[in-house]
Amino acid sequence: MGKRIVMVGAGLSGAVIGRMLAEAGHKITVIDSRDHVGGNCHTQRDEDTGVMVHVYGPHIFHTDDEEVWNYVNSFTTFMPYKNRVKSTVDGQVYSLPVNLHTINQFFGQALRPDEARDFIKSKAEDIAEPQNFEEQALAFVGSDLYKAFFKGYTEKQWGCSPTELPASILKRLPLRFNYDDNYFFHKFQGMPEDGYTPMIASILDHAGITVKLGEMFDPATAGDWDHVFWSGPLDGFFGYELGRLGYRTLDFKEFRYDGDYQGCAVMNYGNADVPYTRITEHKHFAPWESHEGSVLYEEYSRACEPHDIPYYPIRMVDEKAMLSDYVAKANETTGVTFVGRLGTYRYLDMDVTIREALDTGRAFLAAEEKGEAL
Ligand code: UDP
Numbered sequence: 001m002g003k004r005i006v007m008v009g010a011g012l013s014g015a016v017i018g019r020m021l022a023e024a025g026h027k028i029t030v031i032d033s034r035d036h037v038g039g040n041c042h043t044q045r046d047e048d049t050g051v052m053v054h055v056y057g058p059h060i061f062h063t064d065d066e067e068v069w070n071y072v073n074s075f076t077t078f079m080p081y082k083n084r085v086k087s088t089v090d091g092q093v094y095s096l097p098v099n100l101h102t103i104n105q106f107f108g109q110a111l112r113p114d115e116a117r118d119f120i121k122s123k124a125e126d127i128a129e130p131q132n133f134e135e136q137a138l139a140f141v142g143s144d145l146y147k148a149f150f151k152g153y154t155e156k157q158w159g160c161s162p163t164e165l166p167a168s169i170l171k172r173l174p175l176r177f178n179y180d181d182n183y184f185f186h187k188f189q190g191m192p193e194d195g196y197t198p199m200i201a202s203i204l205d206h207a208g209i210t211v212k213l214g215e216m217f218d219p220a221t222a223g224d225w226d227h228v229f230w231s232g233p234l235d236g237f238f239g240y241e242l243g244r245l246g247y248r249t250l251d252f253k254e255f256r257y258d259g260d261y262q263g264c265a266v267m268n269y270g271n272a273d274v275p276y277t278r279i280t281e282h283k284h285f286a287p288w289e290s291h292e293g294s295v296l297y298e299e300y301s302r303a304c305e306p307h308d309i310p311y312y313p314i315r316m317v318d319e320k321a322m323l324s325d326y327v328a329k330a331n332e333t334t335g336v337t338f339v340g341r342l343g344t345y346r347y348l349d350m351d352v353t354i355r356e357a358l359d360t361g362r363a364f365l366a367a368e369e370k371g372e373a374l
Contacts, residue, residue: 003026011037014229049293054280058280062189063187087153237336248312249305252297253300276299283295
């Protein structure tokens with residue numbers, strides 16, 4: 001007989017694991033405190049303009065993982081979409097990620113790829129093993145490009161000096177010596193035709209799954225279930241008893257425009273004196289649609305207070321001890337598996353979240369078959 005299993009959180013992790021276990025015959029309940037499924041991927045069509053709005057900020061699906069790509073495509077139709085981000089710095093608009101166009105425009109040059117490679121090499125600082133974001137950036141592009149495109153933006157985004165952040169954050173971004181301005185270098189990239197929420201609703205659409213929205217899950221009741229998959233904040237499960245892990249939250253200041261406001265989906269602002277990090281114009285995330293009106297978000301990042309929505313785990317160097325204590329507690333907690341961005345306190349892209357959810361679901365079923373403690 002199937003087990004009674006609860007997924008706390010109706011985002012990607014809960015949906016993917018829930019679906020797999022429901023298909024294996026378990027009885028799944030998915031609980032989410034919000035009134036919609038999809039977690040922070042949630043999208044909603046704006047009634048006035050018809051624009052599909054990424055309610056919790058832009059989400060662009062990109063992956064090299066063929067199984068994950070096939071998985072999402074089995075639940076919805078993906079439309080071709082390439083993320084081409086611009087950055088406004090000192091009154092000029094540049095192309096991101098830093099590519100040959102950015103380099104030539106910024107330095108007033110007409111360099112060919114090999115020349116640009118040598119030129120940037122001469123600018124980059126010789127730091128063998130960069131220990132933080134700033135060192136990584138200086139070793140990557142040198143001080144001029146770092147100050148223009150990364151320093152101010154990163155201070156706004158993370159609310160601290162780039163010297164306090166891990167180098168890994170910058171490693172997310174490529175540097176190109178050609179004119180390729182695709183923000184991502186993955187093989188597969190696209191947008192779900194009707195947004196992410198219907199895709200996730202379709203993953204959850206199974207006879208073995210009951211979805212309960214607008215409901216809080218009390219970790220004290222975990223023992224009432226055969227197993228719990230927790231995709232809420234890791235520290236929240238333990239009542240923050242060791243302290244709060246740091247997050248950044250985002251405020252979106254929405255405004256509307258009759259026409260095309262900025263001509264692209266994402267415009268970053270590199271200067272520290274512009275208070276927002278970027279402006280997103282949602283209709284450009286669905287270039288196959290046509291809308292007169294426009295819905296835009298100015299995006300502001302700030303420290304996450306207890307009642308705010310946690311977005312980005314900060315993972316500051318001095319938070320490592322608290323994190324490892326929470327991870328140790330999580331490992332000791334039987335009957336509960338911690339999953340996803342909040343449950344594992346990591347900066348995860350959607351494709352990695354799905355990959356890990358598929359692996360976690362499979363590991364659960366394999367352990368169960370062997371009769372191991374879960
Ligand atoms: N970043 C930056 N300038 C930019 C874009 C990104 O300095 O114009 C830095 C910033 O610290 C950011 C990191 O690079 O947090 C990773 O960027 P990504 O675009 O992956 O951030 P996300 O879209 O996930 O917020």
